[in-house]
Amino acid sequence: MLELIVISTLNGVLFGMLLFLLSSGLTVIFSMMGVLNFAHASFYMLGAFFGFQLTRWLGFWPALLLAPLLVGAIGMAVERYGLRNTHKHGHVAELLLTFGLAFAIEEIVSMIWGKTPLDYRVPALLDFPAFTIFSTNYPAYKLFMLSVSIAIFVVLLVVLKRTRVGLIVQAALTHPQMVGHLGHNVGRVFMVVFGVGSALAGLAGVIAGPALVTQSDMAAALGPILFVVIVFGGLGSLPGAFIASLVIGLVQTFAVALNGSLASAFGPLDPSAGPSVLTDIWNVTIAQVAPIVPYLLLVLVLIVRPVGLMGTRES
Amino acid sequence: MRKLTLAIALIVPMLGHAAQAEDTIKIGYIDPLSGGGASVGEGGLKTFQYLADELNAKGGILGRKVEIVPFDNKTNPQESLVQAQKAIDAGVRYITQGNGSSVGLALEDFVNKHNTRNPGKEVLYFNYAAVDPSMTNEKCSYWHFRWDASSDIKMEALTNYIKDIPSIKKVYLINQDYSFGQSVRSDARKMLAAKRADVQIVGDELHPLLKITDFSPYIAKIKASGADSVITGNWGQDIALLLKAAADAGLKVNWYTYYAGGAGGPTAIKQTGLDHQVFQLTEGFANSGNQSAMDYEKAFRAKVNLSLWYPRAVNEMRMFKAAAEKANSVDPVKVAAALEDLKFEVLDGGTGIMRKDDHQFFQPIYVSSFGKLAANEPFDEENTGWGWHLVSKVDTPQAMVSTTCKMTRP
Numbered sequence: 001m002l003e004l005i006v007i008s009t010l011n012g013v014l015f016g017m018l019l020f021l022l023s024s025g026l027t028v029i030f031s032m033m034g035v036l037n038f039a040h041a042s043f044y045m046l047g048a049f050f051g052f053q054l055t056r057w058l059g060f061w062p063a064l065l066l067a068p069l070l071v072g073a074i075g076m077a078v079e080r081y082g083l084r085n086t087h088k089h090g091h092v093a094e095l096l097l098t099f100g101l102a103f104a105i106e107e108i109v110s111m112i113w114g115k116t117p118l119d120y121r122v123p124a125l126l127d128f129p130a131f132t133i134f135s136t137n138y139p140a141y142k143l144f145m146l147s148v149s150i151a152i153f154v155v156l157l158v159v160l161k162r163t164r165v166g167l168i169v170q171a172a173l174t175h176p177q178m179v180g181h182l183g184h185n186v187g188r189v190f191m192v193v194f195g196v197g198s199a200l201a202g203l204a205g206v207i208a209g210p211a212l213v214t215q216s217d218m219a220a221a222l223g224p225i226l227f228v229v230i231v232f233g234g235l236g237s238l239p240g241a242f243i244a245s246l247v248i249g250l251v252q253t254f255a256v257a258l259n260g261s262l263a264s265a266f267g268p269l270d271p272s273a274g275p276s277v278l279t280d281i282w283n284v285t286i287a288q289v290a291p292i293v294p295y296l297l298l299v300l301v302l303i304v305r306p307v308g309l310m311g312t313r314e315s
Numbered sequence: 316m317r318k319l320t321l322a323i324a325l326i327v328p329m330l331g332h333a334a335q336a337e338d339t340i341k342i343g344y345i346d347p348l349s350g351g352g353a354s355v356g357e358g359g360l361k362t363f364q365y366l367a368d369e370l371n372a373k374g375g376i377l378g379r380k381v382e383i384v385p386f387d388n389k390t391n392p393q394e395s396l397v398q399a400q401k402a403i404d405a406g407v408r409y410i411t412q413g414n415g416s417s418v419g420l421a422l423e424d425f426v427n428k429h430n431t432r433n434p435g436k437e438v439l440y441f442n443y444a445a446v447d448p449s450m451t452n453e454k455c456s457y458w459h460f461r462w463d464a465s466s467d468i469k470m471e472a473l474t475n476y477i478k479d480i481p482s483i484k485k486v487y488l489i490n491q492d493y494s495f496g497q498s499v500r501s502d503a504r505k506m507l508a509a510k511r512a513d514v515q516i517v518g519d520e521l522h523p524l525l526k527i528t529d530f531s532p533y534i535a536k537i538k539a540s541g542a543d544s545v546i547t548g549n550w551g552q553d554i555a556l557l558l559k560a561a562a563d564a565g566l567k568v569n570w571y572t573y574y575a576g577g578a579g580g581p582t583a584i585k586q587t588g589l590d591h592q593v594f595q596l597t598e599g600f601a602n603s604g605n606q607s608a609m610d611y612e613k614a615f616r617a618k619v620n621l622s623l624w625y626p627r628a629v630n631e632m633r634m635f636k637a638a639a640e641k642a643n644s645v646d647p648v649k650v651a652a653a654l655e656d657l658k659f660e661v662l663d664g665g666t667g668i669m670r671k672d673d674h675q676f677f678q679p680i681y682v683s684s685f686g687k688l689a690a691n692e693p694f695d696e697e698n699t700g701w702g703w704h705l706v707s708k709v710d711t712p713q714a715m716v717s718t719t720c721k722m723t724r725p
Contacts, residue, residue, distance in 0.1 A: 288521055
């Protein structure tokens with residue numbers, strides 16, 4: 001049992017940190033611009049595909065640096081030439097733009113790289129078991145993913161809370177007009193933040209690609225859960241997103257490990273009643289419903305505490 | 316004059332088109348070409364295209380060329396029906412599909428309804444891989460023919476093999492949460508209880524179909540259960556990623572699988588280092604020892620650059636030709652009648668039969684294991700240097716199961 005708990009914790013923390021890499025950019029963008037960026041997970045996918053291609057050409061380590069930069073540049077271009085122009089038409093137009101963009105990116109990616117999973121391998125340097133715990137190996141690559149995620153979190157936190165740049169960004173979150181009057185170029189702040197957010201998603205893609213599956217539907221698979229993270233954590237709150245990511249990562253991993261069902265808690269139903277919809281619900285295990293647990297959390301949070309864990313604004 | 320030219324310009328290509336459509340036999344290939352099932356779907360498509368080319372090079376079927384028309388169903392039953400209608404509108408009278416029994420059941424029902432409503436325009440459904448037993452039992456259809464062994468046939472063969480191995484004591488079941496996965500799980504429980512009452516089932520898992528990208532949490536659970544063997548019907552990325560996660564975690568158990576040989580599976584097995592500890596059940600495999608099948612495999616690999624993962628597709632297309640020639644027609648109604656009780660020498664040797672009662676094809680089944688190759692085994696998989704090795708062969712009479720099908724005949 002202890003073994004299962006330790007391994008599940010490791011797996012859960014890892015998945016949580018990956019979610020955090022993605023949601024950190026999304027939550028800052030959302031609170032600044034009021035736009036739910038539907039294309040955010042697509043930037044994650046772009047990161048994975050760029051990472052794959054650059055790994056082929058230059059090797060993994062240059063790809064780790066270059067792919068996020070490329071994705072960040074695309075993000076900035078989207079903000080500068082897309083979102084900024086639609087901004088005057090209101091949030092719905094911006095939302096629709098990112099919505100359409102998500103589909104466009106998916107189609108373009110599948111046109112270039114095909115629809116089948118790519119053979120994106122873990123670099124040879126990290127392809128060994130880092131340590132063995134309860135006779136289960138923990139791959140070095142996962143440890144690498146974990147440390148990159150934690151490093152990014154620390155850097156982001158320091159930049160946002162301890163530097164002038166962070167000060168301006170934070171001010172622009174709540175009082176964009178005032179920041180503008182003080183002589184800062186708010187438009188450029190938005191563009192850079194959007195770019196950095198996209199680059200972070202790209203980075204997550206580069207490192208998650210070899211560990212998970214790199215294929216053209218990977219954005220659609222991860223997209224919805226990101227919204228759960230940012231709503232659960234509280235819009236615009238970086239520590240909130242961090243905690244929410246970890247909670248969701250752990251909840252999902254532990255839900256898989258649990259076999260409990262209503263039948264095991266309260267005993268089986270009277271067999272004479274025969275099979276029905278009720279027996280299906282009665283016998284379903286927590287492991288089987290693991291994928292929907294985060295969405296249940298989303299609904300609960302919206303009902304009980306609409307601002308999220310650490311959010312400050314109602315919107 | 317100009318009007319006449321215009322009219323001719325419009326009509327002539329139409330005539331050409333009509334003549335061409337009359338000549339070719341279109342087979343609608345409805346399978347996933349995107350999403351989690353894409354790797355198997357594309358492999359299947361290449362296989363059928365190879366088979367069609369092969370038929371056409373030898374003069375086609377009754378002098379008519381065969382064309383494979385691909386339709387992407389995204390492994391989604393609803394989408395499959397849309398694609399099936401699209402296929403029929405494009406002149407397809409034969410549908411072939413394999414990936415996902417949920418899709419298979421939907422198509423079987425669709426073809427039934429279509430043929431009732433459109434007499435004279437019947438469509439046949441050739442199933443090469445959807446193995447839910449209900450498709451040839453309570454939900455059987457006259458218009459459906461299955462070339463793959465249904466999951467209960469495979470489980471019968473597997474449990475017959477397992478019952479003689481005393482070292483198997485604790486079994487873990489992990490399957491995809493839909494009709495096929497559920498039937499593997501219930502067949503395994505039922506047949507193990509009957510043949511090896513002492514075997515303990517230490518885990519029984521159902522996970523979402525083709526949605527999991529990291530199986531580590533499941534592997535941790537298998538490890539914690541103390542299982543010595545895992546039985547799984549997983550296919551596509553669900554088996555490849557399951558084995559990959561097992562390799563990463565260093566899980567050492569015996570794997571009894573239906574589809575470990577699918578894309579990505581062999582690479583992951585090689586990584587785990589489980590030499591001849593991963594088993595699969597098929598109607599044929601590369602190193603089966605049958606000379607003509609091995610020659611065929613060699614030619615197939617040289618051209619398609621893939622292993623022949625569907626020997627049953629070869630049987631399907633060859634039997635289609637045989638039935639059409641027997642009926643001297645490519646009309647689906649006549650072909651269906653000719654297929655019933657048709658006996659056929661299968662690719663890997665031995666006689667198979669398309670049983671009239673339920674339209675299930677019965678054929679020899681092989682248990683093979685994956686590992687280092689012996690001297691007379693020339694074929695490896697995915698450049699791993701390892702390949703499939705014959706463990707046990709179950710002949711056609713021992714690989715037959717009864718049916719509850721009450722066929723409605725036209």
